[in-house]
Amino acid sequence: MDKTSKDSLPDMPVESERDQISQNIEAILKFYTREDQKISHSQRVLERISLFIGQPVFVGAILLFVALWTISNIVLHQLGLTAFDPPPFFWLQGIVGLGALLIMTVVLTKQNRLAKLEEQRAHLDLKVTLLTEQKAAKLIDLLEELRRDLPNVKNRHDPEAVALQQSMSPDLVLAALDEGGNSEERLKQSTETQEDMSSSQQTP
Template identity: 35%
Template sequence: MDRHAVNPAIEQLTHKNIEALLCHEEKRRHRKPRSHRIVSSIARWCGTLGFFWVNLAFFVAWIGWNLGPWAFDPYPFTFLITTVSLEAIFLSIFILISQNLDAVESERRHHLDLQINLLNERETTALMRLMTEVAARVGVDDRLLEEVNALARDTDPEAVLNQIVKAEHEHAKR
């Protein structure tokens, strides 16, 4: 049996979950204001090799033309420098806006992750409590269940967060 083979039932569930997430993302994308979609598209395009080649071709053509007899922006290419500066300013703005929009999406996904993890923790705790009850009824030695009993308590997310902050603070002091 191929150890990389995926259980068909799990594959079906995974596909269903992925499809639901993709549909949700697509709906969110279409609900965004048109200006946000335009800014995101511009920022995406600016991060491609196509954008690089277009810019390179433009600059080479501009400089080549203006070194010839028909120069409208002779050396030191003042108009080109102004144009490139404006391009850099606007691209920076588009990229910053796009990053802000992406950060909002990332935070939303992080929040979803956190909620699912908290729900999973509660479910696991409930199952562990049930397991300890069953173990007690069938006569399993309590010493074997010490760790399970410790983990079967509700986890206080705020206490864990405080513990993380404290550990980070102590680590930063080193």
């Protein structure tokens, strides 16, 4: 093997790691691209409006409108002219109430879409977490098996390692979250049962 091939070998894991990172980033970008393409034209218009509503200039515009409306009616009344909305400004109250209703609808529309997207991400996080937990349990199982097979390592019973070898059941976790203490007891009993079964299998 020449020097050039030897020098290129250490770079292979680095390049592989970079490829994996690039694939993960590309998958995330594709996910957001698909979700963005699902947005309808009316939804985009409402979200642009919500962006403007969330800016401080919108608050200033509302205050300016209310001040001009109120001052105009007071000045017209002082000049002896007919005010288009005399105090207590019923038309102004109606316009403000309608505006508040429309603003609330626009904001809720955007929040509903974001909540749906967040729910999808939460499901993905849960799947990744369960997969990671299963992989960790498998690694512990392999390490325990290697420890038992090594002749120079004394074999001993490790209850913590036995417990960690067992992958947690998602159904039991959800039941514990939903039902509280009773489910926690059943979860503990199920874990102890799995430990006893593993111990009996390891005992020659």
